[in-house]
Amino acid sequence: MVPIGLNGELDLSVLKNVLGMKTRLVALTHISNTIGAVNEVKLITDLAHGVGAKVLIDGAQAVGRIPINVQEIGCDFYVFSGHKAYGPTGTGVLFGKFDILNTMPAWQGGGGMVKDIHAGTATLKRAPHKFEPGSPNFAGIFGLETAINYLTKIGMHKIHAHVSTLTSYALQQHQSVPNIKILGCPSERLGVISFTINGRNLKEVAAELDSYGLDLGVGHHCAIPLMEKYEIAGSIRISFAMYNSKSDIDALINGLLRVCHDI
Numbered sequence: 001m002v003p004i005g006l007n008g009e010l011d012l013s014v015l016k017n018v019l020g021m022k023t024r025l026v027a028l029t030h031i032s033n034t035i036g037a038v039n040e041v042k043l044i045t046d047l048a049h050g051v052g053a054k055v056l057i058d059g060a061q062a063v064g065r066i067p068i069n070v071q072e073i074g075c076d077f078y079v080f081s082g083h084k085a086y087g088p089t090g091t092g093v094l095f096g097k098f099d100i101l102n103t104m105p106a107w108q109g110g111g112g113m114v115k116d117i118h119a120g121t122a123t124l125k126r127a128p129h130k131f132e133p134g135s136p137n138f139a140g141i142f143g144l145e146t147a148i149n150y151l152t153k154i155g156m157h158k159i160h161a162h163v164s165t166l167t168s169y170a171l172q173q174h175q176s177v178p179n180i181k182i183l184g185c186p187s188e189r190l191g192v193i194s195f196t197i198n199g200r201n202l203k204e205v206a207a208e209l210d211s212y213g214l215d216l217g218v219g220h221h222c223a224i225p226l227m228e229k230y231e232i233a234g235s236i237r238i239s240f241a242m243y244n245s246k247s248d249i250d251a252l253i254n255g256l257l258r259v260c261h262d263i
């Protein structure tokens with residue numbers, strides 16, 4: 001495991017030390033769902049390929065926010081959830097390099113994956129069909145396609161610029177709120193900011209913010225080891241979508257000022 005520093009960045013010097021001929025797979029997130037740190041996926045992919053390891057990137061927090069070019073990154077696998085990219089829940093994408101997918105065994109059996117079959121022998125179709133047995137979730141996949149077309153029409157570069165502006169604005173504006181502690185200070189942060197408030201129960205804070213119409217995530221965000229690293233039980237998380245605006249952040253800062261003034 002490669003540790004994360006208190007700044008929220010992966011410790012690449014450790015990565016270089018642990019990578020070796022025995023490394024089969026390097027799996028990492030593109031953007032942290034808790035700190036918002038943007039990991040150096042291309043650099044890490046190059047390092048992993050240097051020892052012959054494959055690379056899988058979890059892009060759940062990246063796909064709806066930045067343009068992704070898997071060929072440019074060079075990763076072997078890239079995954080994301082449909083519902084984080086404005087699509088239906090229960091859908092998602094696994095990209096894999098065609099040659100690698102074709103050498104991988106099918107892990108489930110069902111209709112539609114077989115090219116030829118006789119008693120005792122079966123030839124499977126090529127990827128991706130051999131991994132998609134049975135009747136697929138057509139409705140969900142059409143929904144995901146519509147979401148992707150919608151994002152493409154707006155323009156991922158435009159969405160990236162917007163979310164980036166919101167992230168910087170929120171980081172700058174939070175300075176006016178006393179007692180707030182933001183987790184990490186990665187050199188690149190996008191779309192997600194987590195914080196604690198000294199001396200406050202965060203669930204109560206989140207409930208009070210909710211009463212002002214501000215919906216924030218609170219808890220460990222499925223990142224308990226990271227919470228342990230910061231020696232906290234949880235944090236409050238702000239997460240920006242493309243439809244958020246600066247006025248949402250102003251409302252959040254006002255809400256936080258109200259919360260903090262009755263400490």
Ligand SMILES: *Cc1c(COP(=O)(O)O)cnc(C)c1O
Pocket residue numbers: 029031032033058059060061081082084092
């Ligand atoms: C949300 C999230 C997941 C889980 O995806 P679901 O489709 O909601 O199960 C995995 N990884 C990251 C980085 C996420 O943000």
